[in-house]
Amino acid sequence: MGKTPPALEFRGLVKRFGEKVAVDGISLVIPTGSCFGIVGPNGAGKTTTLSMATGLLRPDAGHALIAGVDVWQNPTEAKALVGVLADGAKLFDRLTGEQLITYSGLLAGLGTDVAAQRCTDLLTLLDLTAAGSTLVVDYSAGMTKKIALACALVHAPRLLVLDEPFESVDPVSAANIRDILDGFVRGGGTVVVSSHSMDLVQRMCDHVAVVAEGRLRAAGTVDEVRGASTLEERFVELVGGRQRVQGPTWLNHS
Numbered sequence: 001m002g003k004t005p006p007a008l009e010f011r012g013l014v015k016r017f018g019e020k021v022a023v024d025g026i027s028l029v030i031p032t033g034s035c036f037g038i039v040g041p042n043g044a045g046k047t048t049t050l051s052m053a054t055g056l057l058r059p060d061a062g063h064a065l066i067a068g069v070d071v072w073q074n075p076t077e078a079k080a081l082v083g084v085l086a087d088g089a090k091l092f093d094r095l096t097g098e099q100l101i102t103y104s105g106l107l108a109g110l111g112t113d114v115a116a117q118r119c120t121d122l123l124t125l126l127d128l129t130a131a132g133s134t135l136v137v138d139y140s141a142g143m144t145k146k147i148a149l150a151c152a153l154v155h156a157p158r159l160l161v162l163d164e165p166f167e168s169v170d171p172v173s174a175a176n177i178r179d180i181l182d183g184f185v186r187g188g189g190t191v192v193v194s195s196h197s198m199d200l201v202q203r204m205c206d207h208v209a210v211v212a213e214g215r216l217r218a219a220g221t222v223d224e225v226r227g228a229s230t231l232e233e234r235f236v237e238l239v240g241g242r243q244r245v246q247g248p249t250w251l252n253h254s
């Protein structure tokens with residue numbers, strides 16, 4: 001029997017925007033069944049990398065495989081295997097939450113009854129039942145994140161790639177989402193999550209990659225990457241840039 005391929009693997013991904021090299025040859029292997037955190041400073045290239053790895057943005061070089069399926073050679077097959085929560089992606093926000101989840105399910109090939117049942121389950125799970133008939137355009141930022149997560153989950157993918165899933169989400173909802181993701185991993189799924197919260201990545205993830213200036217600075221299990229430090233200390237060491245900043249005098253009222 002052949003070896004099971006990693007849940008997600010990318011090799012030598014490169015993306016340039018004009019003169020700017022946003023991603024400069026990143027390679028990473030995400031083992032099946034892991035909860036994998038991707039951290040890095042603002043503008044490090046996390047969103048660009050995840051967009052290329054999930055078929056949302058064509059790389060200038062390199063390739064990505066989801067469970068062994070090439071994302072750019074077999075996009076339909078590859079995309080059926082993954083649920084993506086893209087940072088800042090436009091949703092069809094003139095639909096209600098209920099319509100949006102159902103529509104995502106139908107687009108993924110679910111039958112009408114299954115899509116409707118899963119929609120009900122997901123609205124309950126994410127505490128959005130009362131908002132199910134509200135237009136998504138009228139949702140708060142946190143509610144929009146949650147409905148986008150529901151859309152990523154509706155076709156029961158084996159891999160979830162979530163760009164900043166906790167941004168704007170209140171602490172109770174964040175804890176609920178963490179529980180959902182823990183359950184997803186326990187059930188054999190794989191989660192890749194980008195986040196600015198070292199604390200959250202340290203608590204939630206078993207693996208982590210640190211990205212800065214479009215390059216991979218470290219990757220491995222959380223214990224391997226942080227060594228004897230906290231993840232935050234290690235992050236600052238790897239990424240640099242922490243200085244004591246003195247604000248301008250006009251900000252000082254004492």
Ligand SMILES: Nc1ncnc2c1ncn2[C@@H]1O[C@H](COP(=O)(O)OP(=O)(O)OP(=O)(O)O)[C@@H](O)[C@H]1O
Nearest residue numbers: 017020021022040041042043044045046047048049
């Ligand atoms: N469509 C685009 N056009 C031009 N430059 C872009 C585009 N998308 C990203 N960039 C640039 O590429 C670099 C990486 O951006 P990216 O959004 O991938 O970073 P990030 O690590 O996700 O940042 P953040 O943590 O702030 O969300 C940045 O310098 C950004 O300005």
